Amino acid sequence: MDSLKPDSDALATPAHRAAAFSVHVFTALGAGVALLAMLEAVREHWTAMFWWLGVALIIDGLDGPMARRLDVMTVQPHWSGDVLDLVVDFATYVFVPAYAITASGMLLPLAAPILGVGIAVTGALYFADRRMKSDDNHFRGFPGLWNIAAFYLFLLHPQPVLASLAVATLIALTFVPFHVIHPVRVVRLRRLTLSLMVVWAVLAIDVLARDFDVGVPITALLSAIGIYVVASDSAIRLLRSLKA
Structure with missing residues (x-):
């Protein structure tokens, strides 16, 4: 793979450009995967959607390292990988999950369309926010992970009032300056x-394989990991402030 990375003083070859x-x-x-997920959501095939x-998620996790390895920004300067990534992420992280959350019947009927619009609008604004990540690679505010939020709604299946309050809270937290860890960076x-x-990935696969019919231990462990990701940085900062 290193042989495909062009020297900084040489023009990229056709093979380099094609690879990039x-x-x-x-x-x-x-x-395209987002469209397939949307088609399953419209049919209310929720597990297939997930x-x-x-x-x-796998594509999103792999394309960044691939782009850096092949120096795509240099080899293909006329194509913005950052913009492309944001467009695709909005579809998969926000838009399709927003539809699923709205159409699933888990929210209060009157609140569902309002909250669905709220997810789409705040998600779009968040993806345009240049401050979405801190210098130490934490997300600033709830990071628009509505695919994960939808997964937990389907897993926990709370009462409509609680589900609606949870969604409204996450919408509000989009613009609250607390930090959420990036799982990799x-x-x-x-x-x-x-x-x-x-x-988490192994348990999530098990949940989908069982069509969300899992017991309390798996649900509790998945919930604990979710709380760790969302709240661990705030907890650490609070403990440090108390010690100071």
Whole structure:
């Protein structure tokens, strides 16, 4: 793979450019996956929808390292990988989950369309916010992970009042300046975080394989990992402030 990375003093060869552009195509494939997830959501095949959103997560996790390895920004300067990534992420992280949350019947009927619009609008604003990440790679505010929020709603299946309040709270937290860890890029407790992400992925696959029919232990462990990701940085900062 290193041989495909062009020397900074030489023009990229056609092979270099083709390899680099293929990363953009791979990223854009996430948009097609979003459409497949949406088709399943419209049919109320919720588990199938989450399988496709899981595929989108895999694409999103792989395209960045591939782009850096092939120096895509230099080899294909006319194509913005950052913009492409945001477009695809909005579809898979926000828009399709917003539809699922709104149409699932889990929210209060009168609140559902309002909250669905709130998810779409605040998600779009968040993706346009240049401050969405801190200098130490934490997300600033609730990071628009509505695919994960939808997964937990389907897993926990709370009463409509509680589900509606939870969604409204996450919408509000989008613009609250607390920090949420990036599971890969945050250095602090990285080994623990990555280990928990592997556990989370295995359990999530098990949940989908069982069509969300899992027991309390799996539900509790998934919930604990979710709380760790969202609240661990705030807890650490609070403890440090108390010690000071």
